[in-house]
Amino acid sequence: MSGIFTKSMARNIFYGGTVFFFLLFLALTFDTERELPSRDNSANITPQVAAGKHIWETRNCIGCHSLLGEGAYFAPELGNVYVRRGPDFIKAWMMSQPTGAPGRRQMPNFHLTDSELDELVAFLKYTSEINTANWPPNIEG
Amino acid sequence: MQYKSQAVAMPYFIAAIGLFVGQIIFGLIMGMQYVVGDFLFPEIPFNVARMVHTNLLIVWLLFGFMGAAYYMIPEESETELFSPKLALIMFWIFLVAGAATILGYLLVPYATLAEMTGNDLLATMGREFLEQPLPTKVGIVIVALAFLFNITMTSLKGRKTAISMVLLLGLWGLAIFFLFSFYNPVNLVRDKFYWWWVVHLWVEGVWELILGALLAFVLIKVTGVDREVIEKWLYVIITLALVTGIIGTGHHYYWIGAPEYWQWWGSIFSALEPLPFFAMTVFAFNMVNRRRREHPNKAAVLWALGTGVMAFLGAGVWGFLHTLAPVNYYTHGSQITAAHGHMAFYGAYVMVVLTIISYAMPILRGRAANSNKAQVLEMWSFWLMTIAMVFITLFLTAAGILQVWLQRVSDAPMSFMATQDQISLFFWMREWAGVMFFIGLLVYLVSFFVKGETQPTKA
Numbered sequence: 001m002s003g004i005f006t007k008s009m010a011r012n013i014f015y016g017g018t019v020f021f022f023l024l025f026l027a028l029t030f031d032t033e034r035e036l037p038s039r040d041n042s043a044n045i046t047p048q049v050a051a052g053k054h055i056w057e058t059r060n061c062i063g064c065h066s067l068l069g070e071g072a073y074f075a076p077e078l079g080n081v082y083v084r085r086g087p088d089f090i091k092a093w094m095m096s097q098p099t100g101a102p103g104r105r106q107m108p109n110f111h112l113t114d115s116e117l118d119e120l121v122a123f124l125k126y127t128s129e130i131n132t133a134n135w136p137p138n139i140e141g
Numbered sequence: 142m143q144y145k146s147q148a149v150a151m152p153y154f155i156a157a158i159g160l161f162v163g164q165i166i167f168g169l170i171m172g173m174q175y176v177v178g179d180f181l182f183p184e185i186p187f188n189v190a191r192m193v194h195t196n197l198l199i200v201w202l203l204f205g206f207m208g209a210a211y212y213m214i215p216e217e218s219e220t221e222l223f224s225p226k227l228a229l230i231m232f233w234i235f236l237v238a239g240a241a242t243i244l245g246y247l248l249v250p251y252a253t254l255a256e257m258t259g260n261d262l263l264a265t266m267g268r269e270f271l272e273q274p275l276p277t278k279v280g281i282v283i284v285a286l287a288f289l290f291n292i293t294m295t296s297l298k299g300r301k302t303a304i305s306m307v308l309l310l311g312l313w314g315l316a317i318f319f320l321f322s323f324y325n326p327v328n329l330v331r332d333k334f335y336w337w338w339v340v341h342l343w344v345e346g347v348w349e350l351i352l353g354a355l356l357a358f359v360l361i362k363v364t365g366v367d368r369e370v371i372e373k374w375l376y377v378i379i380t381l382a383l384v385t386g387i388i389g390t391g392h393h394y395y396w397i398g399a400p401e402y403w404q405w406w407g408s409i410f411s412a413l414e415p416l417p418f419f420a421m422t423v424f425a426f427n428m429v430n431r432r433r434r435e436h437p438n439k440a441a442v443l444w445a446l447g448t449g450v451m452a453f454l455g456a457g458v459w460g461f462l463h464t465l466a467p468v469n470y471y472t473h474g475s476q477i478t479a480a481h482g483h484m485a486f487y488g489a490y491v492m493v494v495l496t497i498i499s500y501a502m503p504i505l506r507g508r509a510a511n512s513n514k515a516q517v518l519e520m521w522s523f524w525l526m527t528i529a530m531v532f533i534t535l536f537l538t539a540a541g542i543l544q545v546w547l548q549r550v551s552d553a554p555m556s557f558m559a560t561q562d563q564i565s566l567f568f569w570m571r572e573w574a575g576v577m578f579f580i581g582l583l584v585y586l587v588s589f590f591v592k593g594e595t596q597p598t599k600a
Contacts, residue, residue, distance in 0.1 A: 012378035057267025063188025069474030105178030
């Protein structure tokens with residue numbers, strides 16, 4: 001960098017560029033908020049779904065699983081598990097944990113009541129109906 | 142050291158290193174659970190180990206950043222720290238809160254922990270990296286504000302340099318964006334959208350300002366190159382970082398229910414995200430080549446150069462690898478993400494904290510540099526940890542490519558668990574590379590206790 005390009009020019013480009021692109025980011029965020037209702041399945045958020053999300057969070061499911069591809073990669077993707085397995089399988093699966101199969105990855109039993117299991121399933125159903133631009137590529141997640 | 146109050150940095154650095162050791166131990170436990178699924182079950186389930194691993198990383202990096210600021214700001218401002226006492230009180234609060242949180246994860250079932258700590262009042266827990274109970278999150282805000290008050294006041298009463306301004310801007314940004322961790326809407330898409338305002342705008346935004354400032358500070362000290370030149374580079378690097386990184390947030394918005402134009406915004410801007418890291422590498426090598434003095438601390442120079450190279454590889458190259466939407470469609474949430482995450486965090490943030498520790502710690506202990514013997518050992522630890530991390534990344538990348546192929550691309554896609562069985566060989570190799578990393582870390586610890594002839598500091 002030659003003497004023509006001074007430190008104060010670099011500083012001004014930094015502040016100008018940062019402010020410009022942050023404002024652009026805010027504008028895109030604003031537009032995203034406007035478009036979300038057409039994609040995010042929020043029309044189907046019931047008290048049961050909200051309770052299910054609370055269970056999802058307080059059992060730290062994201063510590064092993066991914067949800068819409070985000071989380072840990074130790075256990076299967078659950079964004080589409082409602083479609084892949086269906087409600088009855090999910091509930092039966094949760095109740096039968098841990099398998100105790102030697103050497104296999106183990107999932108704790110969270111001792112959820114029947115209505116809590118229904119709430120969790122409702123949350124997973126709601127999640128599976130979010131418009132994710134056709135992700136994941138196939139049913140296996 | 143030039144200012145007495147810089148000494149408060151020392152406990153911060155020691156705590157950072159101590160928590161780093163804990164982080165790696167839990168990393169090894171998780172690596173083992175990837176291949177021997179029931180290892181330590183039910184005592185330490187995978188999700189608990191992962192919370193401890195990632196939260197310790199965040200906390201020890203924050204300790205490192207704060208220590209770095211307490212060391213750098215008095216020297217940059219040419220004045221004593223506003224309140225060394227406040228800095229020490231905050232150190233103990235942060236350490237106790239951090240330790241209590243980790244013990245909470247390990248000893249109490251997470252749902253009980255949530256109940257005990259007021260998560261029903263304001264639900265913020267159970268989201269990746271933001272698993273901390275409410276009191277911990279509030280504590281982080283309090284410590285951050287007291288810390289920012291302390292260094293801002295110091296800076297205001299003294300010389301204002303570009304390095305200290307950039308560092309302050311980065312640290313203020315860190316605190317401000319953390320506030321989004323208190324926002325947890327029921328709408329999952331909106332939850333995820335703003336979750337990234339903490340996570341992405343930290344590591345691919347304001348943290349890069351902190352990284353740049355730390356690196357620039359050490360380079361001025363060890364090369365003696367003119368401040369005007371280094372600070373000009375600093376501005377160029379952070380301009381590139383924020384101009385690409387802010388809109389680059391879009392690469393997280395492809396598949397979570399956000400509008401599909403993010404695939405364009407995210408792909409184009411995040412494809413440019415390697416640029417600031419490339420500039421950083423060129424910067425570090427250029428400054429060292431143009432050095433006007435031979436600083437006796439060779440280890441610190443090595444860490445500084447290593448930061449440039451590894452940040453470019455981990456954050457730049459491995460980030461680019463899966464950032465374009467058509468590629469990310471297949472790699473999203475696979476072991477490719479894990480590969481990138483490991484090398485990016487190590488190369489950018491771990492290494493820059495170890496750089497400043499390597500430079501400042503000998504001075505805090507009353508010498509310009511450690512003895513030759515201690516430095517040789519420290520450089521061994523540099524190579525052991527860095528090469529181990531390269532292998533961890535390569536093995537996870539191999540695992541990720543196979544995973545994507547078997548589970549997502551193939552005509553007869555395998556289930557997640559069947560795929561995991563197929564790629565377990567790479568998980569085993571990753572675990573052995575992790576053992577090598579741990580050995581490197583032990584060598585690093587030992588290097589602090591090696592005596593030998595040293596020169597006293599000039600100041």
